[in-house]
Amino acid sequence: MSLNRQLAAWCADRSLLFSESAVHAAHVAITDVMGCLLGGRREAAVINAGRALPTEAGGASAVTHREPIAAAWAAMINGCAAHALDFDDNFFPAVTHASASLVPALMALGEEIDATPAAIVQAYIVGLEVQAQIGKQVNPSHYATGWHATSTIGTLGVAAASARLLELNEQGMLHTLSVATSLAGGSKLQFGSMVKPLHAGFAALHGIMAARLAAAGITGTEDTLQGAWSFSDLYAGNGQTAHPPVALFPHAPLAIETYGLVAKLYPSCMSSHLGIDALLALRDHDGFDATRLERVDVHLPSFMVANLRYTQPLTPTEARFSMNYCAAVTLLDGPPKPAHFTEAALVREDFQRLMPRVFRHVRPQSPEAAGLPWGGDCVASVTLDDGRVLQTQWTYPKGCPDNPLTIEEQWHKFSTCADGNSSGQPVRPLFDALSNFSHQSSIGAIAASLRLQS
Structure with missing residues (x-):
């Protein structure tokens, strides 16, 4: 079975039940990056990108707009905002700012299709797993060569997560990954420029786009991740390497539990x-x-x-x-x-x-x-x-699983970022709602915190 087919079957399997510890880890990551997103809403890259977007109405909230816009565009803007301060988490072995693309995309798409918070969390865990599995195939050479994995591997992870939220079947998921492979790009040469935070936004945008195209019937080549001319070959130079089948949950631990995410205490690379x-x-x-x-x-x-x-x-x-x-x-x-x-x-x-x-x-x-x-x-x-x-x-950076942020540090970081930036929503209740995200009845109040105030 090809890696594309193996991942597609796993991502589309809705019988999988993720542990409470995995869901809790997702809650912590979602809360952290939502704070970063709110804190980045006034950055020049975010404001300027917002000016480039169409103004027609849609179903998703963006930090640059008063009224909801199309989910893909909202995801791009909010992804840029989540990454603009370089305060968002890192994820290994993908070497991505995983949450900065996954969360804005799933929040935007979830708001547009009225998905439950629990479904968003499930999709987040799925997207993270795909990033980890592809990262293990292509790193360290992919990242060392100069690719910004947030924009390359990140696109594939967001695509799988978006397809999961749209409840696509195995075939739909397969073609989502195929389309996403053709949308992945981004160089580390952009580090230090406005384009760098847009890479998270591009991954969010392109991931939703890939899932929407597959849902509409667009089909692609099945084996795009391994072999000649594949993602692994073109982006890491190892397409001819023999790749054994990957082990996926429940036959192996989830990536969110094996690797965790490295939350940041300092807003720098x-x-x-x-x-x-x-x-x-x-x-x-x-x-x-x-x-x-x-x-x-x-x-x-x-x-x-x-x-x-x-x-x-x-x-x-x-x-x-x-x-x-x-x-x-x-x-x-x-x-x-x-x-x-x-x-x-x-x-x-x-x-x-x-x-x-x-x-x-x-x-x-x-x-x-x-x-x-x-x-x-x-x-x-x-x-x-x-x-x-x-x-x-x-040896162990602050925020990694071996040196984690305390709950007090998590709250202080969130409040520092969100205070004055949550569109009139009280900051502490917002933090508490995100920290228990799966159990919220809807994402309405959280989405409202993103909209530009009149």
Whole structure:
């Protein structure tokens, strides 16, 4: 059986019952990314993208529009908003910002077809599983080559989740995956630009589009994921590799339980987070005067160094992909917050003075470290003006399953993002509703929080 056929049969199987722990993990992820979505609604990329959309009425709420619009367009805008602050979760082994595309797509499509919250959660778990299984086929070479997996693998995951929500049968699911393969694209070259958050929006848009096209009778080639000219071949160079059948739930644990999601505590590229965590540990433990720093060295896996390519960022967006800037913020102010990624913060003299003293290095990884879901560990050191060198090693980024956010941190992050951005909806009841999402009677009140106020 082809991987396309195997995934299609599994995704269309509505007899599968997911565990309470899987549903709870989905609730946590959905709540987290909805906060990020609300927090990103005023970002320039979101506002500008909203201006490009048609204004005719539809059935889904978008953060740039007062009235509901078509679900696919709402998904694109809301996906961009969810990813705009780079505050949303990461998912391995797909190496995607999975929730930033899945949740906006399923919320928009769910609102349009009046799906239940429970059905949305089931579809979310399905979409995450597809991302994981395809990610295992093509990574690390896919991501290392320069593809932004959020926009490539993410499209396939959203397509499967959307088809699940539309209750397509195995054949419909099969052709959904086929169509989605032809819609997947996006380069990491866009990191630091407005297009980068749009990649999550494109995955949301194209995933819904693929499912809608398949539902309307569009058919495609069955074997698009493995073999010559397939996704695996074209996007990872391993199409001729022999691929054994994959093990899927209930014969194997679900990806959401095996890998979990890595929630963020800092609104910057996750490649910076091990460095931030290590520098925070040095700052908090040794209590040195940051104005006495002569040098800061951060040793990271090679792909993280490549992602953090802006040594002297010129815009807040570039600053999210700058270890130099994130290190300066961390050492001078503590944990980076959304307010640090503004034009006013970027030009602060103390940040500008410290950034040139930050040096990134590629750290050779042991087999054990390289086998971690995020690809390695970090060693950070600071040199003081009296010659002292302080050093630490960091392995588990804050927010990963081995170092999770506390419920207090989850709430603080959500409220920071949503306060003043929830279109008049009270923030605490919204957080509580999302945290128990499957048991809500409808998504009406949650969708209302997204609409632009009059």
